[in-house]
Amino acid sequence: MLIKSFPAGPWQTNCYVIAPGPNSECLIIDPGRKAAAGIKELLKEHNLRPIAAMLTHGHIDHMWSIFPIANGYGIPAFVHGSDRYLINDPTQAMSIETQNSLISMMDSDDVFAEPDDLREIADNMTLELAGFDIKIRHAPGHTQGSVLFDFQHDRPQVFTGDVLFAGAIGRTDLPGGSPAQMDESLRDVVLKLDDAAMVYPGHGPASDMETERKTNQYLLRVASGQSAV
Secondary structure, three states, X not given: OEEEEEEEOOOOEEEEEEEOOOOOEEEEEOOOOOOHHHHXXXXXXXXXXXXXXXXXXXXXXXXXXXXXXXXXXXXXXXXXXXXXXXXXXXXXXXXXXXXXXXXXXXXXXXXXXXOOOEEEEOOOOEEEEOOEEEEEEXXXXXXXXXXEEEEOOOOOEEXXXXXXXXXXXXXXOOOOOOHHHHHHHHHHOHHHOOOOOXXXXXXXXXXXXXXXXXXXXXXXXXXXXXXXX
């Protein structure tokens, strides 16, 4: 399994390109701001052909380039139905500070609109793409439509977006966030992942569930019956 990533844009959002191996079909997860060049470089380096773009959630730092990537390669884009509205208007889940700086950050060719082929995903759905079986695990709290992409591999490979980081969890104070839902998602979704599962978050380094279960203070609080935040 080939997993390549790079930090995109001012938020250093991890954009992932996943494939069975070189010279094959691939998937793109979370194309953030100015991600197109990095994606193109990885596709060329490993001779990959993208067949889908996937969003762990609808925040602007994860979906900034979804329109040009999906339409440019002529591929479908996948997002949970509860975050679909953010594709057209990402300001609805932004802080006031980010809203105020958005205009100055945008280039003349930036577009926030649904790609031509936008498909909704939901909890417990399985996607069969690029030779992978990908289980969708709905995990609201950071946003209403946050999901984990659980690649059913020899060793599970789970792309957690901003639900779970190495040693931390996503914030819940933006519009659409919910501390109570985050607690529920951590307890009923994240903590039920296999210890062997690799964790690929939306920001920062990868980890594994055994490490997170033992050392992540937020998970430890939830496991003991407390609130994570």
